Amino acid sequence: MRLSPLAQRRLKRFRNNRRGWWSLWLFTALFVLCLGAEGVANDKPLMLKAAGHYYFPAFKRYTEQQLGGVLPFQPDYRSDYVRQLVVAQGGWMLFPPIAFGPDTPNYDLTTPAPSSPTTMNWLGTDDQARDVLARVLYGARMSILFAVALTVLSALIGVAAGALQGYYGGWVDLFGQRLQEVWSGLPVLYLLIILSGFVEPGFWWLLGIMTLFSWLALVDVVRAEFLRGRSLEYVKAARALGLPTRKVIVRHILPNAMNATLSYLPFILTGAITTLSALDFLGFGMPAGSASLGELIAQGKQNLQAPWLGLTAFFSLSLILCLLVFIGEALRDAFDPRA
Amino acid sequence: MPEPLIDIRDLWIAFNGQPVVRNLSLSLHPGECLALVGESGSGKSVTANAILQLLPANACHSQGSIRYQGRELLGADVQTLREIRGNRIAMIFQEPMTSLNPLHTVQRQIGETLLVHRGVTGEAARARIMELLELVGIADPVSRLKAYPHQLSGGQRQRVMIAMALACEPDVLIADEPTTALDVTVQRKILTLLKSLQKRLGMALLLISHDLNLVRSIAQRVCVMRGGEVVEHAACEDLFNAPQHPYSRLLLDAEPAGQALPRDTREAVLKVQDLKVWYALGGGWLRKPWEHIKAVDGVSLSVQRGKTLGIVGESGSGKSTLGQAILRLIEAEGQVTFEGQALHTLNQAQMRPWRKKMQVVFQDPYGSLSPRLSVAQIISEGLEVHLSSNAQQRDELVAQALRDVGLDPETRHRYPHEFSGGQRQRIAIARALVLKPALILLDEPTSALDRTVQKQVVALLRQLQERHGLTYLFISHDLAVIRSLAHDIIVLKDGQVVEQGPSHAVFEAPQHPYTQELLAASALAPSA
Numbered sequence: 021m022r023l024s025p026l027a028q029r030r031l032k033r034f035r036n037n038r039r040g041w042w043s044l045w046l047f048t049a050l051f052v053l054c055l056g057a058e059g060v061a062n063d064k065p066l067m068l069k070a071a072g073h074y075y076f077p078a079f080k081r082y083t084e085q086q087l088g089g090v091l092p093f094q095p096d097y098r099s100d101y102v103r104q105l106v107v108a109q110g111g112w113m114l115f116p117p118i119a120f121g122p123d124t125p126n127y128d129l130t131t132p133a134p135s136s137p138t139t140m141n142w143l144g145t146d147d148q149a150r151d152v153l154a155r156v157l158y159g160a161r162m163s164i165l166f167a168v169a170l171t172v173l174s175a176l177i178g179v180a181a182g183a184l185q186g187y188y189g190g191w192v193d194l195f196g197q198r199l200q201e202v203w204s205g206l207p208v209l210y211l212l213i214i215l216s217g218f219v220e221p222g223f224w225w226l227l228g229i230m231t232l233f234s235w236l237a238l239v240d241v242v243r244a245e246f247l248r249g250r251s252l253e254y255v256k257a258a259r260a261l262g263l264p265t266r267k268v269i270v271r272h273i274l275p276n277a278m279n280a281t282l283s284y285l286p287f288i289l290t291g292a293i294t295t296l297s298a299l300d301f302l303g304f305g306m307p308a309g310s311a312s313l314g315e316l317i318a319q320g321k322q323n324l325q326a327p328w329l330g331l332t333a334f335f336s337l338s339l340i341l342c343l344l345v346f347i348g349e350a351l352r353d354a355f356d357p358r359a
Numbered sequence: 360m361p362e363p364l365i366d367i368r369d370l371w372i373a374f375n376g377q378p379v380v381r382n383l384s385l386s387l388h389p390g391e392c393l394a395l396v397g398e399s400g401s402g403k404s405v406t407a408n409a410i411l412q413l414l415p416a417n418a419c420h421s422q423g424s425i426r427y428q429g430r431e432l433l434g435a436d437v438q439t440l441r442e443i444r445g446n447r448i449a450m451i452f453q454e455p456m457t458s459l460n461p462l463h464t465v466q467r468q469i470g471e472t473l474l475v476h477r478g479v480t481g482e483a484a485r486a487r488i489m490e491l492l493e494l495v496g497i498a499d500p501v502s503r504l505k506a507y508p509h510q511l512s513g514g515q516r517q518r519v520m521i522a523m524a525l526a527c528e529p530d531v532l533i534a535d536e537p538t539t540a541l542d543v544t545v546q547r548k549i550l551t552l553l554k555s556l557q558k559r560l561g562m563a564l565l566l567i568s569h570d571l572n573l574v575r576s577i578a579q580r581v582c583v584m585r586g587g588e589v590v591e592h593a594a595c596e597d598l599f600n601a602p603q604h605p606y607s608r609l610l611l612d613a614e615p616a617g618q619a620l621p622r623d624t625r626e627a628v629l630k631v632q633d634l635k636v637w638y639a640l641g642g643g644w645l646r647k648p649w650e651h652i653k654a655v656d657g658v659s660l661s662v663q664r665g666k667t668l669g670i671v672g673e674s675g676s677g678k679s680t681l682g683q684a685i686l687r688l689i690e691a692e693g694q695v696t697f698e699g700q701a702l703h704t705l706n707q708a709q710m711r712p713w714r715k716k717m718q719v720v721f722q723d724p725y726g727s728l729s730p731r732l733s734v735a736q737i738i739s740e741g742l743e744v745h746l747s748s749n750a751q752q753r754d755e756l757v758a759q760a761l762r763d764v765g766l767d768p769e770t771r772h773r774y775p776h777e778f779s780g781g782q783r784q785r786i787a788i789a790r791a792l793v794l795k796p797a798l799i800l801l802d803e804p805t806s807a808l809d810r811t812v813q814k815q816v817v818a819l820l821r822q823l824q825e826r827h828g829l830t831y832l833f834i835s836h837d838l839a840v841i842r843s844l845a846h847d848i849i850v851l852k853d854g855q856v857v858e859q860g861p862s863h864a865v866f867e868a869p870q871h872p873y874t875q876e877l878l879a880a881s882a883l884a885p886s887a
Contacts, residue, residue, distance in 0.1 A: 026730060026731060253721045253727035257719060258729075259688055260686055260688060260714060261741035262712075262714030262741065262744050263741075263744055264711075267744075271729075271732075
């Protein structure tokens with residue numbers, strides 16, 4: 021596929037913004053690391069050899085019996101019993117760099133939890149003796165995935181709503197705008213609090229509720245572009261050619277609106293991450309016990325004597341947000357028609 | 360010979376390393392009118408802006424010398440320039456819509472110049488403003504003092520601009536395309552005004568224009584510029600009678616020539632009856648609108664196969680609206696019959712098959728092509744909708760259409776920005792042509808082009824009409840172009856037809872006073 025000269029110029033401008041360009045790569049690397057969190061922080065070994073056979077416990081479930089033990093359950097690979105069992109069969113276990121899952125308590129602590137950073141728990145443990153670094157990795161993954169899903173959904177709905185209002189104008193526009201004004205007046209936080217009285221709010225519930233409101237952000241931008249775009253001469257020419265309305269919208273006007281939309285997306289992403297963290301902090305977010313950045317902040321607040329909790333949460337959250345904002349700024353500059 | 364007021368020597372100006380004015384020397388004497396003529400991009404406006412040092416200092420680099428009464432202006436300090444700008448040398452610009460501040464009244468805008476340079480305020484300023492408004496021929500100046508720019512017509516705004524420029528009785532008036540944005544009848548009046556003011560006040564006038572014929576009546580000397588260089592510099596009559604440089608001859612000869620093709624069909628392709636486009640003003644949710652803007656008010660016309668109907672009118676006469684209403688791009692009342700089919704009874708989906716047969720070419724060659732699509736994509740778009748041919752056949756049709764309009768088919772994978780204005784207009788014509796339409800609506804297709812390019816496009820249109828038997832609906836305010844293409848003419852004013860008939864009849868013996876005025880203003884050379 022050949023990029024249009026316009027897209028090539030923008031890509032060049034984006035690459036020329038060193039800060040944004042490096043932020044993009046750093047963020048991509050972090051995101052890939054988080055996506056592969058099972059291979060980085062896990063209480064099950066990546067690979068295990070016992071009695072001449074190879075096993076991959078991190079990716080597949082085995083019972084203790086399969087490994088030559090007695091119980092028909094998944095073994096606790098970190099226990100001395102399993103280690104001795106494997107060694108006795110002339111085997112070995114290869115653990116990932118962080119030998120803890122997000123909810124594995126470290127039973128071998130010498131000090132009461134939360135314990136400070138050691139060579140075993142690089143960022144210390146939280147007040148339930150769980151490894152902080154492992155929880156940050158899994159929590160960041162949850163945040164980013166949630167934010168990406170929310171952004172994609174709200175972009176789809178927002179662009180569609182803005183496009184229809186802008187293209188058709190008149191009553192569609194008037195009615196749509198008034199509906200949005202009423203809709204944006206609904207208090208999201210209270211709805212979530214009420215909701216948590218009925219159901220246990222999980223990933224999908226939160227995503228659903230948040231989507232109901234976050235699509236509003238893009239509508240005005242896209243609508244404005246469509247109001248302008250529908251009177252462009254090449255759009256009129258396309259209509260005179262007899263192109264179906266759908267094609268006129270998608271091929272001729274939408275690309276104009278995509279500039280504004282694309283440069284807006286990183287800021288919706290940061291907004292979503294912050295909101296999820298805030299909900300988790302207040303206890304209305306993900307189910308209790310799941311790893312999340314907001315929950316780590318809450319722990320930091322309750323355990324002021326353990327600054328590694330709060331500091332870790334602060335630095336990891338600010339790193340993600342900064343990177344996204346830098347990428348967003350670079351995108352915005354790259355799409356700026358005056359540049 | 361008296362000392363020149365403005366003396367430019369060996370001026371070089373470059374933007375970002377690209378020279379736009381090369382080695383230019385000219386002088387302007389007191390009481391003289393010098394015209395600087397050239398096509399867009401020839402560096403004439405840059406030169407004018409350089410005299411007042413209005414060019415962006417960071418992007419441009421200039422060398423040489425510009426002297427005003429012996430004082431060097433190039434690189435002069437802000438204090439000197441401020442004393443000269445608007446006071447000794449005044450300037451009026453092309454676009455009267457944007458060169459007046461929309462938030463201030465006429466009195467305040469003119470008063471500002473008086474305050475800055477003369478320190479005149481209050482009653483004295485008011486008296487002077489009245490005097491100036493009378494001088495530039497604004498009727499009823501008392502009531503216009505408190506008017507805002509949007510309450511004035513284009514011509515009146517240009518008159519206010521001139522009044523502002525004259526406020527301090529400058530020695531030199533620079534007029535940068537002062538009439539380009541105005542209708543022909545108004546153009547003529549503004550030029551006459553400038554001429555009489557120049558004579559009365561004894562100013563020197565530097566008139567910048569792209570239209571050689573326009574300056575003929577007013578200039579004493581003419582400089583023809585091309586690509587940043589002066590190619591010919593002569594007294595006005597000498598230039599018109601015996602142009603030396605081939606480029607000057609090309610400019611002089613740029614008036615679209617030729618006659619409409621001989622045709623003798625009587626079969627009407629398109630019939631329009633009592634077409635109305637009214638926009639409601641005021642009103643509300645439940646109230647009826649109490650007023651309408653009648654953009655098109657009961658127009659009837661008919662076009663015969665293979666012929667051209669010229670639709671003439673000034674801006675705001677509703678001619679573009681009429682064209683779009685016929686193609687049903689905007690809502691309208693009335694009957695439109697095309698090849699025996701009543702189009703006004705069809706909905707948009709039923710209309711679609713008919714779109715193939717009625718195509719449109721717009722005025723602005725920059726706005727009418729999507730910058731994101733390659734030329735091949737732009738032209739083949741209509742084919743995808745209307746003809747279920749495969750990709751290879753489409754590609755051949757695109758290449759054929761490009762050859763038809765005189766472009767190299769090899770360029771079809773390029774993007775619009777790589778083409779010049781004239782080439783872009785050819786692409787727009789190819790897009791319409793590829794569907795083999797019966798009727799093409801040409802909405803001011805030559806207005807945004809330079810004169811020499813206009814001539815080529817008009818020749819191309821005539822050639823295509825002959826080859827493909829096309830019927831044209833040609834909308835233009837430019838009578839010279841209309842005369843060389845149209846068989847029949849309708850003249851529109853305020854949405855209504857004031858005169859219609861065969862082209863030669865209208866041009867030779869116009870009946871309606873408005874048509875007579877239009878013809879007189881356009882100063883057409885007698886028909887060959």
